[in-house]
Amino acid sequence: MPDLFQSFLVVFLFVCGSGILIVPSRRLMTGLLALQYIGVFLLVSVSWPLEIAVVKLVAGWMASAVLFLTYQNLPGVNIEGRMDTLLPGTYFKGFTALLLGLSVYSLVPTALRWFLGATQQQVLGGLWLLGLGLLQLLLTRDSLRIIIGLLTVISGFEILYATLEASVLMTGLLAILNIGFAFLGSYLLIASNLEESP
Amino acid sequence: MSTPILWILVPFMAAGVSLFFLQYRNLLRWNGLGFGLVLVTSALVLPINETFKFLFWEVELSDQLLIFGRRFILSGADQPVVILLFSLWLFWLVIMDPKLVPPQFIPLSLSGICLILTAYSVEPIFYGALFFAFLALIYVVLLSPPGKEPTPGVLRFLIFQILGMLFILFAAWLASWIDLNSGNQVMLARSLLILALGFSFILSIFPFISWISMVGERNHPFLSGFVFNTYFLGVFLFGTRFILEGGWIGQGVNIQEPLQIAGVIMLGFGGFMAISSNHLGRLLGAVIIAEIGRSLLAISLFQAGIPIYFGMVILQSVSLGVWSLSLTQLQQGINGLDYLSATGAARLWPVTTSGLLLGYFALAGLPLLGGFPIYWTLGSGLSFYPLWINSVFVLSTLGLVFGGLRLLGVLTKKIGEESILILGEPFYRYLILGLNILLVLIGILPQWIFRLTRTISGLMLGS
Numbered sequence: 001m002p003d004l005f006q007s008f009l010v011v012f013l014f015v016c017g018s019g020i021l022i023v024p025s026r027r028l029m030t031g032l033l034a035l036q037y038i039g040v041f042l043l044v045s046v047s048w049p050l051e052i053a054v055v056k057l058v059a060g061w062m063a064s065a066v067l068f069l070t071y072q073n074l075p076g077v078n079i080e081g082r083m084d085t086l087l088p089g090t091y092f093k094g095f096t097a098l099l100l101g102l103s104v105y106s107l108v109p110t111a112l113r114w115f116l117g118a119t120q121q122q123v124l125g126g127l128w129l130l131g132l133g134l135l136q137l138l139l140t141r142d143s144l145r146i147i148i149g150l151l152t153v154i155s156g157f158e159i160l161y162a163t164l165e166a167s168v169l170m171t172g173l174l175a176i177l178n179i180g181f182a183f184l185g186s187y188l189l190i191a192s193n194l195e196e197s198p
Numbered sequence: 199m200s201t202p203i204l205w206i207l208v209p210f211m212a213a214g215v216s217l218f219f220l221q222y223r224n225l226l227r228w229n230g231l232g233f234g235l236v237l238v239t240s241a242l243v244l245p246i247n248e249t250f251k252f253l254f255w256e257v258e259l260s261d262q263l264l265i266f267g268r269r270f271i272l273s274g275a276d277q278p279v280v281i282l283l284f285s286l287w288l289f290w291l292v293i294m295d296p297k298l299v300p301p302q303f304i305p306l307s308l309s310g311i312c313l314i315l316t317a318y319s320v321e322p323i324f325y326g327a328l329f330f331a332f333l334a335l336i337y338v339v340l341l342s343p344p345g346k347e348p349t350p351g352v353l354r355f356l357i358f359q360i361l362g363m364l365f366i367l368f369a370a371w372l373a374s375w376i377d378l379n380s381g382n383q384v385m386l387a388r389s390l391l392i393l394a395l396g397f398s399f400i401l402s403i404f405p406f407i408s409w410i411s412m413v414g415e416r417n418h419p420f421l422s423g424f425v426f427n428t429y430f431l432g433v434f435l436f437g438t439r440f441i442l443e444g445g446w447i448g449q450g451v452n453i454q455e456p457l458q459i460a461g462v463i464m465l466g467f468g469g470f471m472a473i474s475s476n477h478l479g480r481l482l483g484a485v486i487i488a489e490i491g492r493s494l495l496a497i498s499l500f501q502a503g504i505p506i507y508f509g510m511v512i513l514q515s516v517s518l519g520v521w522s523l524s525l526t527q528l529q530q531g532i533n534g535l536d537y538l539s540a541t542g543a544a545r546l547w548p549v550t551t552s553g554l555l556l557g558y559f560a561l562a563g564l565p566l567l568g569g570f571p572i573y574w575t576l577g578s579g580l581s582f583y584p585l586w587i588n589s590v591f592v593l594s595t596l597g598l599v600f601g602g603l604r605l606l607g608v609l610t611k612k613i614g615e616e617s618i619l620i621l622g623e624p625f626y627r628y629l630i631l632g633l634n635i636l637l638v639l640i641g642i643l644p645q646w647i648f649r650l651t652r653t654i655s656g657l658m659l660g661s
Contacts, residue, residue, distance in 0.1 A: 194344035
């Protein structure tokens with residue numbers, strides 16, 4: 001895969017990751033998550049055969065679909081919130097994402113010594129997603145955002161880990177884990193609406 | 199037929215099927231008890247890798263299962279672990295009050311036990327970290343029963359476990375790289391650092407301990423008790439195997455000192471938290487944190503510490519069981535689990551609160567109760583190590599006992615009320631009394647426990 005295209009993918013991943021962090025709308029957030037998995041799949045395919053790398057895309061899209069369908073069918077959920085109250089938070093999140101992006105970029109030469117088989121773009125993309133996912137986990141208490149943050153962290157890890165190991169079982173288990181997260185997220189979203197047990 | 203199919207896949211499928219019968223609580227519980235008994239018995243009596251006659255068939259139980267090139271092994275040396283885990287499940291099922299515990303507990307707890315066994319049996323062992331991530335997913339569902347919002351503690355638990363998994367997988371890869379470049383001290387130091395971080399996350403070592411008290415405070419006491427009991431046991435079993443099989447000791451690395459430092463920090467923190475706690479759930483969190491510290495200290499003694507560790511596991515299970523059962527019953531009569539709400543409860547419900555007190559004091563290490571001889575042995579083992587370890591050990595134990603005395607003061611305080619409410623069914627009150635007697639018996643006759651735990655560790659280390 002040409003370097004230029006890989007660089008484009010990395011920028012695309014950063015935009016998606018930051019977008020997930022910033023946007024208040026759950027619909028947009030899940031859409032960006034689904035888009036993010038395209039970037040993950042393409043960066044993983046640099047190290048792996050396409051037919052194995054596509055597992056990441058399928059699992060990621062399934063996870064996004066499960067989350068989307070769950071909150072879409074939730075009764076009476078106020079998702080959007082007023083833009084004027086959300087703006088300061090949005091600026092803050094955007095600024096921290098930018099800071100994180102810059103600091104991770106400066107760390108790439110050091111990180112390349114740890115991931116010997118990886119391209120610079122794979123390391124940068126993986127670390128950006130890891131960082132943005134962690135940022136999401138730090139800045140929220142909403143269960144859906146936490147699940148999406150964890151999915152982002154795992155996506156970043158998967159890009160990096162793909163350069164180290166290509167085991168079928170590991171690929172399958174990570175895919176199941178992604179889908180498991182989505183089901184857990186949807187359960188946590190609907191749990192409070194279910195009939196109470198003792 | 200193989201042992202992983204019999205003790206992992208079959209129970210896992212049974213747990214899946216039982217999810218469809220959640221409305222039949224008693225049926226589910228009785229079936230669970232029967233099934234648990236069958237599993238424990240099978241682990242006790244079935245020979246592995248030998249042909250035996252079962253009804254009309256000649257059966258051989260192989261000790262491994264191959265899936266996508268990875269092996270899952272449960273050999274004869276692992277039988278004590280299988281027996282221990284299924285016995286624990288059976289014990290929690292016996293003390294469970296179906297009217298007060300969500301019915302999801304039975305299938306989800308069984309699948310949790312299966313996942314612990316999977317993580318313990320997989321080869322290469324670092325794959326086990328992934329199964330702990332699955333375990334975290336199951337336990338999050340278990341701790342968030344229908345009708346309740348997921349608590350912040352549960353979400354934090356999930357985050358820490360997933361981060362721990364990622365660090366362990368990465369450290370294991372780095373370690374495999376060291377094999378090819380033996381003598382590379384920089385790589386070894388890096389992988390050890392990442393591994394330590396990974397285990398700190400999944401074992402909730404300071405500073406990643408906050409979720410324990412949060413879960414203790416806000417979640418169902420019975421469910422929290424079960425999760426604390428089995429989750430940390432699973433992590434310790436996995437961690438011990440990871441260190442032994444991953445060749446970390448063979449690299450000439452001194453892991454004793456880090457284990458002792460982490461143990462002392464945890465024990466000290468637990469003791470301090472117990473003194474200042476004003477909530478029954480947080481007090482449980484404090485004693486759990488202290489127990490993690492003690493477990494680390496026991497494991498740091500290596501061969502001499504393994505029987506002590508298993509003794510602590512048995513004690514923890516009984517104590518946590520009676521604590522959780524009592525607290526679940528007590529919750530029916532009080533408004534909250536803070537000390538203010540629980541004031542004078544012992545005067546209204548003496549049997550129920552006796553379970554709380556004895557369960558707690560046994561874990562704190564009060565003389566004549568089950569914990570005392572076990573912690574005494576641990577302290578004796580630690581006496582060969584620096585004074586600061588021993589000082590923190592003693593001071594933290596005193597802190598835990600002081601926390602218990604505060605609890606005793608709160609529960610027995612006169613409030614001038616008389617109870618007309620009888621909590622729970624008589625069976626559970628007798629059960630609390632029975633478990634209290636068991637805790638005293640362990641304290642008076644500790645040789646029973648040590649004989650058992652020496653056999654377990656002998657079988658395990660013999661492998």
